[in-house]
Amino acid sequence: MNSGSSNLETRSLLDELSTFNKGGLFDFGHPLVNRIAESFVKAAGIGVVQAVSREAYFTAIEGAGIDNNGGMPAEISSTNKNRLHGLRGETSSKSIEAMVKNTGKESFQWGLAAGLYSGLTYGMKEARGAHDWKNSAVAGAITGATLALTSEDSSHEQIVQCAITGAAISTAANLLTGIF
Numbered sequence: 001m002n003s004g005s006s007n008l009e010t011r012s013l014l015d016e017l018s019t020f021n022k023g024g025l026f027d028f029g030h031p032l033v034n035r036i037a038e039s040f041v042k043a044a045g046i047g048v049v050q051a052v053s054r055e056a057y058f059t060a061i062e063g064a065g066i067d068n069n070g071g072m073p074a075e076i077s078s079t080n081k082n083r084l085h086g087l088r089g090e091t092s093s094k095s096i097e098a099m100v101k102n103t104g105k106e107s108f109q110w111g112l113a114a115g116l117y118s119g120l121t122y123g124m125k126e127a128r129g130a131h132d133w134k135n136s137a138v139a140g141a142i143t144g145a146t147l148a149l150t151s152e153d154s155s156h157e158q159i160v161q162c163a164i165t166g167a168a169i170s171t172a173a174n175l176l177t178g179i180f
Contacts, residue, residue, distance in 0.1 A: 035122050040115035047110030051103045109150050117143040117170065133174045140170025 026037045120139035125131040144166020148159040 032119060032122055032126075036115040036119040039118035040111035043114030044107040044111030047107035048103055050110070051106040052099075055099065109147060112150065113143050113147055116146055133171050136170040136174035137167045140166035140168070142166075143170075 025041060026034050028034055028037060117139050120142055121131070121135050124135040124138065128135065141163040144162040144164070145159050147166070148154045148162035151158070
């Protein structure tokens, strides 16, 4: 009887693992909330990986004594300005604190973008009864403007540019779905 119950527990765990992608991460009782939360968490995780790997890259470049450009054109090497502020390759607690703070902010921005976009497209699909490029354009514009507002020095022009860029990218992605 004991081996039967452990077999049942094992099967339940295996079933949970095999249906992990089908059921989603959360069940808050409403599909919209579930979708927003799941998108937020997944994208925030991607944001953490991106922020930490970018910092590791620039730390390795500095440690190797390679010039700031690394042989890259100025417009590409300007991504160094997006580096985590307050980090200079030290192992001090201040440096670690700065990395955690900035990584958290960046992961929040990624999660905000994904959760907001996903929630808006789902909500508009439910409200309009259609999932088309119009939903993508509106959700992309609102998400782009919201992301611009999270930057430290956002101007009116930057907010408008981010809204236009968000609408264009999300509309293009919607229109290109199924082509590739």
